[in-house]
Amino acid sequence: MAINQIHTDADTIDYDYENDSLFLFTKGAEHKHSLVIDNIIIDFGEGNYIKGVEIQNASKRFGVSKYALTKFRQINVNLNVSSEKLELNITLILEIRNKNLPKAITAADINEFNIPSGTMAMSSGMC
Known part of the structure; x- marks a missing residue:
């Protein structure tokens, strides 16, 4: 049995400092449905691929200051799906004191x- 592996590159990343929400998404993709896992909203497009992710209370979730979230270098989202369970892993690479620090x-x-x-992933990097 083959396992689906779908990867999407996010073309837009936004951090809402006031509301402490981190968004990444693909513009122009059709929205099919959304799923909430532990206050993380995952939007799916046609074909059940990840179209967008919103992480609410992001600074608290990652254990960093809001300011640190304005200095991220890369974000990787992995959703492992079995017939019974969804497992979501999000890794963020932040620049703190001129060093790259991973937070997950x-x-x-x-x-x-x-x-x-299968496995679905979304990632994006900043320079």
Whole structure:
């Protein structure tokens, strides 16, 4: 049995300092449905690929200051899907005191939307 592996490059990243929300998404992609895992919203496009991600309370989730989130270098989102479970891993590379510092969060939930098994990823980097 082959496992689906779908990777999407986010073309837009935005951090809302006031509301402490970090967004990454692909412009122009059609929205099919959204899923919330532990206050992280994942938007899916047609074909069940990740179209966008919103991380609410991002500074608290990653254990950094809001200012640090304005200095990120890279973000990687991985969603591993089985017929029963969704496992979300998000890694953020921040520039703190002129050094790259990785910060990660994980979340899991049941696969109540029957998303097909496989691995989905979204990433983006800043220079």
